[in-house]
Amino acid sequence: MADTAAPPAPSQQPTPQASQPAESSTSAGKAPAGAGEKEPVVVLVIGMAGSGKTTLMQRFNSYLHSKDTPPYILNLDPAVSHMPYAANIDIRDTVDYKEVMTQYNLGPNGGIMTALNLFTTKFDQVLGFVEKRAQDVDYVLVDTPGQIEIFTWSASGAIITDAIASSLPTVVAYVIDTPRTTSPATFMSNMLYACSILYKTRLPFILVFNKVDVEPHDFALEWMEDFEKFQAALAERGRDENGENYMNSLMGSMCLVLEEFYNSLRAVGVSAMTGQGMKEFFAAVDDAHKEYNTDYKPELERVRAEREAKAEAAKDANLERMLRDMGMSGGGKSASSAPTTSAGEDPTATNPFGPFPRNDREDAYLDNEDNHYDSEDERIEAQMEFEEEADDHPELDAQDVEVSFGGNRSDLSFPAPQ
Numbered sequence: 001m002a003d004t005a006a007p008p009a010p011s012q013q014p015t016p017q018a019s020q021p022a023e024s025s026t027s028a029g030k031a032p033a034g035a036g037e038k039e040p041v042v043v044l045v046i047g048m049a050g051s052g053k054t055t056l057m058q059r060f061n062s063y064l065h066s067k068d069t070p071p072y073i074l075n076l077d078p079a080v081s082h083m084p085y086a087a088n089i090d091i092r093d094t095v096d097y098k099e100v101m102t103q104y105n106l107g108p109n110g111g112i113m114t115a116l117n118l119f120t121t122k123f124d125q126v127l128g129f130v131e132k133r134a135q136d137v138d139y140v141l142v143d144t145p146g147q148i149e150i151f152t153w154s155a156s157g158a159i160i161t162d163a164i165a166s167s168l169p170t171v172v173a174y175v176i177d178t179p180r181t182t183s184p185a186t187f188m189s190n191m192l193y194a195c196s197i198l199y200k201t202r203l204p205f206i207l208v209f210n211k212v213d214v215e216p217h218d219f220a221l222e223w224m225e226d227f228e229k230f231q232a233a234l235a236e237r238g239r240d241e242n243g244e245n246y247m248n249s250l251m252g253s254m255c256l257v258l259e260e261f262y263n264s265l266r267a268v269g270v271s272a273m274t275g276q277g278m279k280e281f282f283a284a285v286d287d288a289h290k291e292y293n294t295d296y297k298p299e300l301e302r303v304r305a306e307r308e309a310k311a312e313a314a315k316d317a318n319l320e321r322m323l324r325d326m327g328m329s330g331g332g333k334s335a336s337s338a339p340t341t342s343a344g345e346d347p348t349a350t351n352p353f354g355p356f357p358r359n360d361r362e363d364a365y366l367d368n369e370d371n372h373y374d375s376e377d378e379r380i381e382a383q384m385e386f387e388e389e390a391d392d393h394p395e396l397d398a399q400d401v402e403v404s405f406g407g408n409r410s411d412l413s414f415p416a417p418q
């Protein structure tokens with residue numbers, strides 16, 4: 001194996017909080033920067049426990065080193081005991097899941113899940129490290145926790161996936177233990193799981209049939225291409241020890257449903273043990289990278305633009321509402337929020353002080369006959385007289401007068417503008 005460096009020992013954390021993620025210096029940093037802009041592709045390695053993810057990561061790593069394109073590696077599995085490759089960023093350097101178990105009184109799965117949650121709170125920094133190296137590498141490999149559901153169905157897994165996929169081209173490599181998938185029922189369960197991940201992440205997807213040194217994956221390709229062959233295998237091998245085949249019709253219909261799913265992915269057979277299929281795997285990754293750029297990226301940009309447009313519209317609406325509240329715009333009132341008097345009329349509609357209900361002081365002012373003017377000129381003249389008088393009487397200085405919004409805003413009071 002080309003890269004068998006011992007993994008760095010996990011640091012002992014005094015408290016189960018995520019410390020600052022650390023970046024190990026491995027060969028990725030030494031990769032020669034290519035001419036022009038480089039855009040690495042992130043490969044998220046996901047699979048059931050024991051499917052061979054970690055061994056495969058080591059194989060990918062050694063293969064890429066042999067091609068002179070060392071990858072940048074992230075390990076997100078806090079419980080991995082032996083890592084046969086050196087990761088650039090290792091979750092175990094940041095959170096000690098055993099410490100998390102002790103402090104939070106959790107079992108192993110709860111500890112792994114909580115460790116991942118804690119790490120997620122620092123993931124923006126992790127992404128910062130990855131982005132900094134983006135110019136130097138072609139591939140970023142991400143190993144995920146052995147308990148697949150901890151990553152695929154947790155909020156932190158979704159946050160991490162979204163964060164990575166919105167910053168760099170990302171593809172999912174779903175690792176399958178081929179020798180353990182030869183029964184039609186296990187095959188179907190694995191495919192349904194893969195399908196759910198594909199529809200959840202919506203990222204370009206590669207089915208990686210691992211351990212083909214033990215069992216070639218031809219049967220799987222055959223079942224995916226020709227559903228009648230799968231039906232035949234079901235009829236032949238789908239019976240339990242009592243000769244029952246009650247699951248067969250369900251699985252038969254399932255394979256029809258999965259036909260569309262099979263069309264939208266690539267499948268390769270590999271062996272982490274012998275290194276078979278590496279060239280085909282990376283060709284599939286490059287193909288999926290292109291798919292990300294043609295299909296996923298425009299969709300991502302569309303969603304992002306939609307989100308920004310919504311945020312902009314909300315900002316405009318807030319500004320408009322604020323201006324209305326301050327009586328600086330047309331003063332249009334919102335029909336739904338305008339309060340009404342007991343007589344059913346809207347007091348804001350007749351309030352010259354602004355688009356809010358009159359308060360007692362304003363009512364008193366308007367009820368005073370002296371304050372009614374026949375024309376706007378007359379009102380302005382009266383105001384100028386008042387201001388001249390106010391100059392001679394500093395006690396009338398407006399600065400000392402508290403203006404309070406009436407009605408539903410009576411809890412707010414603001415000093416009068418100077």
Ligand SMILES: Nc1nc2c(ncn2[C@@H]2O[C@H](COP(=O)(O)OP(=O)(O)OP(=O)(O)O)[C@@H](O)[C@H]2O)c(=O)[nH]1
Nearest residue numbers: 048049050051052053054055146210211271272273
């Ligand atoms: N024959 C054979 N064995 C393999 C291959 N890949 C992995 N294995 C073996 O499968 C077992 C599980 O491999 P791991 O790499 O630990 O699998 P994993 O998916 O990372 O396991 P978890 O972290 O527990 O989920 C180990 O005994 C490996 O030696 C392969 O291609 N061929």
